Amino acid sequence: MPEIRDLLEKRLKILLSCLLGSMLFLLAGLYYCQIYQGDKYVRLAYNNRLRLIRFTAPRGEIFDRNGVPLAVNETTFSIMGYPMDLNTPEKLEKFSTVLIRHGIPMTVSNLEQIIKKQRQAPYRVMRLVPNLTMPQMADLAADADFPLELFPLSVWRRTYPAGAMAANVLGYVAEISEEELKAHAENGYLGGDLIGKAGIERSYEKFLRGEAGEEAIEVDARGRRVRTLDSHPAIKGEDLHLTLDMGVQKQAGELLKNYRGALVAMDVRTGAILALASSPTYDNNPLAWGVSGQEWRRIAENPSRPMMNRAISGIYPPASTFKAFMSISALEEDVITSSTTFNCAGALRVANRSFRCWRHSGHGPENVLTALQHSCDVFFYQVGLRMGIERLIKWGRRFQLGQLTGVDLPGEQPGVIAGPEWKQRRFRESWYQGDTVNYSIGQGYILMTPLQIARVYAAIANGGKLVTPHLCALSYQKPRDLHLTPEKLALVQKGLEYVVSRGTGSRAGRFGVTVAGKTGTAQNAHGPDHALFVGYAPAEAPRYVAAAVIEAGEHGSSVASPMVGALLANMLSHPAGQDQEKMVTEDGSTTKQNEDVSKAHH
């Protein structure tokens, strides 16, 4: 053993001397860099001869499902310069006169402000004048007084051909803010970069963004380029193909034109969204090009809130559209059966309060089928009382009400399914039976987004699978099976068919396709009632679901149901509808496509 002990001792000594030796090597490197200054970059930076330029990458473009461009890039010019070349007021004044001579109203104080905002290091390039067209730029560069130290740089700018039509889906890009810079400190953003501020532009920022290019150049004493030291080209971001169908989206936008509200349409089996319209809307083009504070306020502070995407952020009482959910959960809980009948006398007295049916004369005896068809309130009051609030909330959770649907857009609202605990917390009041009664016709402490309503109906249409709504296949998720009994589901589906074929929603059935759905009229404390309709088609083999919520639209049957009917008919007749069929004929084929896409991104 003593040999090995000696060996170990020797080895430790060797190791220590290696470590210390390597540190001398580091020290030599540091000496070279700091004292001897042999480093090319250090020398150039010291002599003010190094310039670093950053090129923004063209952003990935966005297309609809048929390849219609929704967000594209256009070339514009910016005038760039370095802080060290603009260090005297005279230089700025000279530049300003040139600009003003060519019709660009920029004063010295404007320029000073721009420089102050972007200045990072003397040799780091800044953008002095953005958004110039080719003729403007050529005109400027030809001016004899144009400062030689400045130079034009072509820049990609975002435009949205569909404009207001898809603004609530696409969102827009704009210059990164101070807060965003801090939040994204790790992702290599710099001041002046563009970033997705809303919609798809924001949720897929990572994919769309691309990689900025850089160039290091050596300049002479007057700031003119001597040689390129190093360069690295910009890499374009990845293109996105959405599930959106611009034809359907356009139609939805036109249907909503004179109303406030939302209209969504999606594939019942995959959750792929074909249309997601919100009205009023806004034009995202000026926002992407940069608007003045005044213009911005005009859009952002508009009382009808055009920038709010009502399809995912507007929360409304589901009203009678909730009755399909009530029916399936009561059937599943065996609270009612297909033959359970309640008599509707026009009102129901619960704890000294009278709850009316919308038809004051009453419907007489109603079973679940006819109650859906007539939208009988009293029948569902009875169902709600038998279920009890706890079971209602349990089923609400199962359908993920009061939770985000996970759609790939920012700003989604979860809605509310409030139970006794919530009421206690919020109002310090206990839960009354009357609250449950209200609940069972989708009023009171229950609020849903139009997308959530569509999602519940997609699950009823597709045999009990809760889909994840999405606008891009990258966010596709396998639907979650709710394990509903097929016969009970078929009963609810039948009731919804009756609504359109012979009940309150007949106006949805006048477009040549068989629709099943439900009307709704949501009480609105602030004015006229909201009108709702949600339906799917074809009723016998459901493909698409669509939901409309029209603020202050009075009755669901008159305003909202024809919108949904027209939209569903269009989708089924549309050639894209056929494509979609091919895509999802075998279960899982969309999943495969999705995997391919995500692979391509890695």
Next chain:
Amino acid sequence: MESQSISLIKEDIAFLDRPMIGCVLVLVLWGIVCIYSAGAGSLGQGGELAVKQTLWLFLGCLALIVVMIAGHNRLLDAAYFIYGLTLLILLFTPFLAPKVKGAQSWIPIAGFRFQPSELAKISLILMMSKFLSRYPPLTFRTFLAGLGVMAVPVLLVLLQPDAGSALVYVVISLGMLLAAGAPLRYLGGLIGAGAAFLPFVILFGLREYQRMRLLVFIDPMRDPLGAGYNVIQSRIAVGSGGFWGKGFMMGMQSKLRFLPEPHTDFIFSVCSEEFGFVGDVLLLILFAVLFCRIIGAGARSRDPRCRIFVAGVAMWIWVQMFESIGMSIGLMPVTGLPLPFLSYGGSALLSLFIVLGLVESIYIENNKFRSVIHALS
């Protein structure tokens, strides 16, 4: 009883290796100064980061004392168990950890983000010292077995994928094999084989960005701005520091957020820009003293496990220091390894203090033993 154990702790603390603790404290405090300065730029959170790091320092000291009391013997005895447990954690990390910057290596526990690959360094060192002292790598078979012990965690972190940690594990293990007396021809052969395989690894085994970083290192003109942009900025920062440096809070490169991650990966550039060549020399002296103390603690021990153990600890600190400083002046490729003791980061600091607790425990045992011998003679 209680007072007795407290007096035992007091006794232990009295035997502490003061130069080593002193070096470490100066390094960490210096690091906090640099973190404050690095974060004070457009990040605007210098104070916040410095306070957090100070809290981690206190937590680290606490951990050091706890580990020291638990003692290296106990942990070395349990080395196989700890190693096995760590491998399990590493195996499950990809499932537990949310993706941060493309690499899955953090597990959030009770609000803390904890990095299993840091902890695995400790258990790898414990395991290797126990294993290599039991089966000295003097024959080819035992040498291969020692490599096997290293290979498992290396493969697991490569899956995360965390190439930086894998590199650290390999260097630690090679150093420990050397310290454990492995024939030099085996080690030479291994490094030679590794060098021969390197082109294949670069071509097939690396991700695009990793390949680029390596190629940039080999040929800086290839794409210096793409992958080497950080390096240019860092070189300008270090180089502009000059002999005396620009002074505390005067560094431009870090203030203007030119350097990526100035408070973590590029903390040395911040330090070097503000404190200059003089600061660098001082920093390297502190590290040199630290290495001498760590290896000295093992060299005096009669337990071969301890001798191999300190080699692992020294190699760990060394490889990260060498890589981090080398990277900031373009001598080494960019890997994103933090500079030990100085870089911002709780997990890293904590695990360093834990191994130093073990080194202290080894040191104290020798010291006590010697004082007993001394008293007897």
